[in-house]
Amino acid sequence: MSKLAFLIFVSCFLLATFSLSKTGSAETKVSGNTETAILAGGCFWCMEHPYEDLPGVSKVISGYTGGKKKKPTYKEVASGSTLHVEAVEVHFDPAKISYSDILEIFWRNIDPTDAGGQFVDRGKQYTTGIFYKNKQQKQVAQASKKSIEGSKRFSKKIITKIVKAGAFYRAEEYHQDFFKKNYIHYRVYRAGSGRDEFINRVWGKDKEYKISRTGLNNAPQFTLVGNKTGSKNHLTKLQYYVTQKSGTEPPYKNEYWDNKRPGIYVDIVSGEPLFSSKDKFKSGTGWPSFTRPLVQENIVQQRDATLGMVRIELRSKSADSHLGHLFRDGPKPTGLRYCINSASLRFVAVENLTKEGYGDFSTLFSNGL
Secondary structure, X not given: OOHHHHHHHHHHHHHHXXXXXXXXXXXXXXXXXXXXXXXXXXXXXXXXXXXXXXXXXXXXXXXXXXXXXXXXXXXXXXXXXXXXXXXXXXXXXXXXXXXXXXXXXXXXXXXXXXXXXXXXXXXXXXXXXXXXXXXXXXXXXXXXXHHHHHHXXXXXXXXXXXXXXXXXXXXXXXXXXXXXXXXXXXXXHHHHHOHHHHHHHHHHHHHOOOOOOOOHHHOOOOOOOOOHHHHHHHOOHHHHHHHHHOOOOOOOOOOOOOOOOOEEEEEOOOOOEEEEHHHEEOOOOOOOEEOOOOOHHHEEEEEEOHHHOOEEEEXXXXXXXXXXXXXXXXXXXXXXXXXXXXXXXXXXXXXXXXXXXXXXXXXXXXXXO
């Protein structure tokens, strides 16, 4: 029996076995501060496994997305009539693993040059795609794809699509954690599919990706030079008061409240990237205000009960600098206002990003300033 014939036999056996299971295709919900990444890489059994045990990943859900039919079944998607693809929804904590890391692992588990499916699974329902949830994910995905293209690791053109995420429908329960529930069947299918052979040939020793902890866009890891005491030497009196003593500068009488130049804002102590001018808005408060961080994991939130009220304090991760506070009265799309002290920041203009070691963020401004 040929490899393909054997796989078809196994697939038919599994489908017949599980077709009696109850359909569980309701749209999934996300709670708390967890972020999600929706990725299509062919058979979702093979895409659950690489993410399941990663630090910062709370769960991985197999499902369907990309089509218009609501709550599709496996049989409907497998027929190719729904325009849905098999995909996984990865729930992760951006403080422990970045979206950029999620994508690095994605590339190492697919053939991004195959327009007809993935390995033994053929048809549009098995094609690859990155479904971004917001503008930031879109920018990171585009930069990640560009990096893969530039690596020349693949001899053919990369055709993996990057599209806005629509509804994601949870697949039937028997598909969830399939590799755990049906380990032998999973190993038989995967071994014969050609996926592992392809990964080993293309990636070799680089197939095991080490979580970088570098944040979005694969930006370089910034470390604090010296300790808190030593940091005092290059800070002004106001900068020290704000960053080290959790002080607050006067509104309107600070350096960046009305700064309109394109670029990024980094921690005044450590240099870790924090915010982008792309997300800055005029709040009318007299302090620099942003709708979101540039690198989510570089911002730490903690409870602040001073001044007779409970607020959310923002601090930088590496330097532990006091930055400001988070409020839920910002504009769309996040509805958030990151109210930041200018004294905690240093501005790096877009024309100086590469010179100062922040070149990876230049792509954010490539389509206009």
